[in-house]
Amino acid sequence: MELDFDDLDAFGILADAENLAETHTRNHTEPPTVPAQHTATLGQHDDPAQLASSVSVTGDGNQAAGRDVINRTQHIESLYLLLGSGEPEETARVRQRGGRGLQDPEALRRLAQQYVAPPGLLGDEPGTALRTLDERNVLFLTAEERSAGQFAAGLRLGYELREKYPDLAVREELLDPDFRLSEHELLGKRGQAALVLDLREAGDKEVGGLRRGLVEFARVLDERRSFLILLVPRNQVREFDEILPGRVHHLGRPPSVEVFARYLDGADAHALVQETGCAEQLERLWPPRVKEVADAVTERIREGENPAEALRTVLDRQQHGSALALRKEIRKRQESGDAEWLALLAASAVLEHAEPQHVVAAADQLLAGNGVVPANEVPLLRPSPYARLHDFSYDHFDPASRTFRPRGFATEVVRHLWREHPELRGSLLDWLASLPWEISDLGREELERIADRSADLAVEAGPRVAVGLAQRWATTHVGKASKGQQTSTRLPDRRRRSIAVRLLTATATDSTLGRDIRQALWEWSRRSDADLQLLTAEVCAGIGRFFPRVALTRLKHLAGARDEHVRASVRAALGQLEDQLGVSAFLGYLTEWFDNASPPRLRFVAEVTAELLPGRAHHIDADTATAFWGRALDVMPPEDLRTAVEGWLRAAAVAPPGKQEDIVESLVRAAGGSSLRIAQVQYASRIDRPPLDLRSLDPEPLAEVVHQLWTRLDEVDPVWGREDDR
Numbered sequence: 001m002e003l004d005f006d007d008l009d010a011f012g013i014l015a016d017a018e019n020l021a022e023t024h025t026r027n028h029t030e031p032p033t034v035p036a037q038h039t040a041t042l043g044q045h046d047d048p049a050q051l052a053s054s055v056s057v058t059g060d061g062n063q064a065a066g067r068d069v070i071n072r073t074q075h076i077e078s079l080y081l082l083l084g085s086g087e088p089e090e091t092a093r094v095r096q097r098g099g100r101g102l103q104d105p106e107a108l109r110r111l112a113q114q115y116v117a118p119p120g121l122l123g124d125e126p127g128t129a130l131r132t133l134d135e136r137n138v139l140f141l142t143a144e145e146r147s148a149g150q151f152a153a154g155l156r157l158g159y160e161l162r163e164k165y166p167d168l169a170v171r172e173e174l175l176d177p178d179f180r181l182s183e184h185e186l187l188g189k190r191g192q193a194a195l196v197l198d199l200r201e202a203g204d205k206e207v208g209g210l211r212r213g214l215v216e217f218a219r220v221l222d223e224r225r226s227f228l229i230l231l232v233p234r235n236q237v238r239e240f241d242e243i244l245p246g247r248v249h250h251l252g253r254p255p256s257v258e259v260f261a262r263y264l265d266g267a268d269a270h271a272l273v274q275e276t277g278c279a280e281q282l283e284r285l286w287p288p289r290v291k292e293v294a295d296a297v298t299e300r301i302r303e304g305e306n307p308a309e310a311l312r313t314v315l316d317r318q319q320h321g322s323a324l325a326l327r328k329e330i331r332k333r334q335e336s337g338d339a340e341w342l343a344l345l346a347a348s349a350v351l352e353h354a355e356p357q358h359v360v361a362a363a364d365q366l367l368a369g370n371g372v373v374p375a376n377e378v379p380l381l382r383p384s385p386y387a388r389l390h391d392f393s394y395d396h397f398d399p400a401s402r403t404f405r406p407r408g409f410a411t412e413v414v415r416h417l418w419r420e421h422p423e424l425r426g427s428l429l430d431w432l433a434s435l436p437w438e439i440s441d442l443g444r445e446e447l448e449r450i451a452d453r454s455a456d457l458a459v460e461a462g463p464r465v466a467v468g469l470a471q472r473w474a475t476t477h478v479g480k481a482s483k484g485q486q487t488s489t490r491l492p493d494r495r496r497r498s499i500a501v502r503l504l505t506a507t508a509t510d511s512t513l514g515r516d517i518r519q520a521l522w523e524w525s526r527r528s529d530a531d532l533q534l535l536t537a538e539v540c541a542g543i544g545r546f547f548p549r550v551a552l553t554r555l556k557h558l559a560g561a562r563d564e565h566v567r568a569s570v571r572a573a574l575g576q577l578e579d580q581l582g583v584s585a586f587l588g589y590l591t592e593w594f595d596n597a598s599p600p601r602l603r604f605v606a607e608v609t610a611e612l613l614p615g616r617a618h619h620i621d622a623d624t625a626t627a628f629w630g631r632a633l634d635v636m637p638p639e640d641l642r643t644a645v646e647g648w649l650r651a652a653a654v655a656p657p658g659k660q661e662d663i664v665e666s667l668v669r670a671a672g673g674s675s676l677r678i679a680q681v682q683y684a685s686r687i688d689r690p691p692l693d694l695r696s697l698d699p700e701p702l703a704e705v706v707h708q709l710w711t712r713l714d715e716v717d718p719v720w721g722r723e724d725d726r
Helices: 017-027 105-114 129-136 150-164 183-187 204-212 214-224 234-243 256-263 269-276 279-283 287-302 307-320 323-336 339-350 356-369 385-391 409-420 422-438 444-461 463-474 477-481 491-507 514-526 530-543 548-558 564-581 583-594 599-612 622-635 638-653 660-671 675-684 700-716 718-725
Strands: 138-142 168-173 192-198 227-231 248-250
Touching: 105 150, 129 138, 129 150, 129 227, 138 150, 138 214, 138 234, 150 168, 150 192, 150 227, 183 192, 183 214, 204 214, 204 234, 214 227, 214 234, 234 248, 256 269, 256 279, 256 287, 269 279, 269 307, 287 307, 323 339, 323 409, 339 356, 339 385, 339 409, 339 422, 339 444, 356 385, 356 422, 409 422, 409 444, 422 444, 422 463, 422 491, 444 463, 444 491, 463 491, 463 514, 463 530, 491 514, 491 530, 514 530, 514 548, 530 548, 530 564, 548 564, 548 583, 564 583, 564 599, 583 599, 583 622, 599 638, 622 638, 622 660, 622 675, 638 660, 638 675, 638 700, 660 675, 660 700, 675 700
Parallel strands: 138 227, 138 248, 168 192, 192 227
Antiparallel strands: none
16 A cells, blocks of 8 residues: 655645655655455453453544544553663653453443443343343344444443353454454353454455354354354345344434433533533434533533533534634635744644644744745744744644643644645655654653654544554664664664554554554564564554454564564563463463464574463463473474473473472373374473483472473383383
8 A cells, every 4th residue: 555645735835846855765764565464363361451441543532533432541651661671751652452352340330330222232122132142142233323332332232241141251352354253262262252343344355254154153152152243334234144144233322312411521411401402413423422522521611611602512513523713724824824833733733732842843844844944044033932832823722731722622633634735645744754853852742642643643544644654653774774684772763663653552453443554563574674573563562462362463473583673572572461361371372373383483482482481381271281282392393392391391390389290291291192202302301412411400300300201201102101011
């Protein structure tokens, strides 16, 4: 997918061709080709993650894309702090998406309290969505509008099922191209789950493959007492109904005034609706939009606005937007030639809350990119940043706090510039890409603001904007000089990459943008460009907690990367995932890395096994451990197998009393009655290299473990057994 934006000029202030070419050469890297998606695998987590509910892409807490549950954005420490590299104050923090993937029971309970159920969704009466799902295990949920609250309805159904079946895990799944309705990948070995899968943005190929597996998977669900909720667009309902009849539920619209009342704070919702006469306007809106209205009115009331006036204003903007007034103001400035005002408008919107000198510096960068030279070139005659922002007169902007009113207006400005001024798009992208290069002392929150505004812009402009900007921020001089063979972890490069990581972690699981973002990550994981590989590894570390199946599939391909920084990042990401998923689930994922594995990946798996499992091996489920070692014996070269087995035996040596035998026994079971496999394990366990002197092993418990292993192997060896029979 090409980033081929026009370079015409809506404002009439762009640079000449020579200056534009220079800017493009300095800041632009080759746009990515958007790849095909791929599947990943998912087993059952050992322990449910404690997550908060959330929605879609937001900037500054403002909703910017159409999800349909309550906004709760969770921030965690800098990814670089988690990975043990870099100073957190110098990099943007990963913007995690709470409420995605595995659902926290408390978050589901809170959603149930706020949720206004539409007719026919809940209840035990015949024909309700809940009863259909409980009796038939599969439900196709559809609605008149693309974003009519389907996702929230799916979670609400999941909550009711969990009330009835307390061991049930409620989890959202993401659709990748090779996604399979697999019992092993989706349900694990023993777990029960209610899976929510959104097909509203899926392609025909992915949906067609999923439909073919529905009948068999429905049987598995019934046996496992698990459930599948598919969010299906209206134009595909018939095809699904033909495969599994009687499972379609058309989502209705609950009373909008009741939804408004659930989310409004600071005023009596029913009295306010009656006073303003806005009931009819509200009733035309689906729940996600009603919630947006309630949130916006709440924000205005907190700022001191009269509730009735606030509701009328918000509904008017909901219907007509702010485009008319904004368009009029921009046109007035264009006609007067006030290029600085236009540049300050864009810079203040992108860097809302930022230090005045940074806002003004960004505006100057935009002016320079458009060929405008400041009138006062003499430093003594140049107004200070504070003076320039104070002179930036606009009703919606407070120069003291560098914020727009109402909350969210900065996002409207950015999206308006893109939507109504297509000739400016190329210049805007080059400017956004250049900001962290040209302004070297941006702080953490300012870096985060650039990433979040870029996510907001991507909602308007499409995923290729997010992919293109992330690629440009992640590109390093080392990467260019080495033609993609190396990358850099210098602080300036980490700072720029941190913006890309924040942008992509925020958009990779978005209902609208996520599909293409995940495609790009999949493609980058298989390419030899070290800059993009490192970026992908860090993004996967951010999304892995919520969607390990997606993250680990991409990390699997990065395991064989040539660059040491990439491998270190993958190793750190795996360490996080082991902590978050539990060691049994983690080892189950790692077992799948043996499929079609290259020698570098096998070596990496051996090293990870030796590094991460000691100290926790005694917590691993016996069947999971046996399956892992069975695959390892099938495909690992002798030296790699030796590395992995040594780590496993060292884990046994420090295991609690009573657990040592279980750890050793997993290797014995994997060897089975095969003389070849027994010989493999014996060779791999010669840790000191032959000739072996067990007394030389340090510490002494390790020698005891090796001796125990060899004794058990002798006992199961068929050759020794035949000799005993004689």
